[in-house]
């Protein structure tokens with residue numbers, strides 16, 4: 205069955221806050237694909253749905269990010285069980301990490317995780333993120349580290365991950381990859397973009413030899429001034445909206 209045939213079989217209501225979040229999350233998957241932040245059919249971006257039920261949206265397991273659309277996103281509970289009609293399965297290993305954050309951090313409405321080459325390279329380096337570039341300098345005291353415990357299938361790792369993160373929104377999963385969380389999809393996206401960009405610059409700059417460190421007081425000032433964290437400047441909303449408009453021009457099929 206193709207994604208198009210499957211979509212015809214499942215029709216979530218196209219009204220209300222759930223549909224709005226479906227559209228925004230589907231657009232986010234397409235943005236990740238445009239940025240090259242994909243890992244075959246793996247990795248996830250999840251968002252909490254409003255309401256007391258404690259439901260979430262996740263990508264259908266088996267589809268590339270370019271095939272994700274608003275109607276084929278799968279609604280699940282915190283255990284990863286599917287809610288409502290969907291022919292698509294969910295990757296249980298993938299949701300374990302997301303569930304830990306959604307469960308343990310009240311403000312983690314959106315969680316996103318990538319295996320980009322630059323992000324994984326920094327995650328594998330013993331020194332971690334170098335506070336020596338324009339982007340990392342905006343993440344002073346915002347970066348958490350969590351030690352590798354193997355493929356993230358086991359829920360018992362969750363409390364250790366949440367404790368390691370505390371309130372820091374940019375997370376380096378050692379030996380593994382990057383993760384970001386936020387109150388909204390655009391906020392989490394802007395943090396992940398900053399972290400990934402910092403990793404890209406680190407990989408490029410350190411390949412040339414020693415880098416110039418940035419003093420802590422300058423890091424603090426950069427983080428205070430960073431537009432990504434300041435609601436007065438959109439906290440990522442304006443950036444995300446511009447990228448959605450770009451996806452609208454390239455391939456609006458995510459709205460299906």
Ligand SMILES: [Zn+2]
Nearest residue numbers: 317319380381
């Ligand atoms: Zn991973």
